[in-house]
Amino acid sequence: MTISKKRLQSLGVKSKVWIEIEGLPFLGEGRSNLLKYIAERGSISQAAKEVGISYKKAWSYIKNMEDRLGVVLVKKYVGGKGGGGTILTKDGEFLIGKFDQLLEGTQDAIDKSFHEIF
Numbered sequence: 001m002t003i004s005k006k007r008l009q010s011l012g013v014k015s016k017v018w019i020e021i022e023g024l025p026f027l028g029e030g031r032s033n034l035l036k037y038i039a040e041r042g043s044i045s046q047a048a049k050e051v052g053i054s055y056k057k058a059w060s061y062i063k064n065m066e067d068r069l070g071v072v073l074v075k076k077y078v079g080g081k082g083g084g085g086t087i088l089t090k091d092g093e094f095l096i097g098k099f100d101q102l103l104e105g106t107q108d109a110i111d112k113s114f115h116e117i118f
């Protein structure tokens with residue numbers, strides 16, 4: 001082997017986790033963060049700004065997720081005193097909670113495996 005031990009020790013590994021439905025992207029960290037910011041800010045446009053995408057793209061992500069899963073994830077309220085807003089449904093809250101559980105420890109497990117191999 002010509003790779004030095006010091007060089008091997010400087011290596012690291014990263015991964016991304018996402019969920020697919022019938023081979024199509026459904027939920028990953030970006031979409032999960034979008035839903036979390038909607039819950040926090042009560043606004044799709046504010047959430048879109050937080051994750052660095054347009055309002056139109058945010059709506060596209062939401063509609064795709066809802067269509068692929070067959071449930072409503074966000075509910076919009078229009079107008080009224082204080083203006084409208086958006087909230088996550090119970091299904092939306094459930095989904096991001098489960099995705100967070102999935103991510104917990106994933107990087108630790110990958111790091112452990114990487115260090116055992118390298």
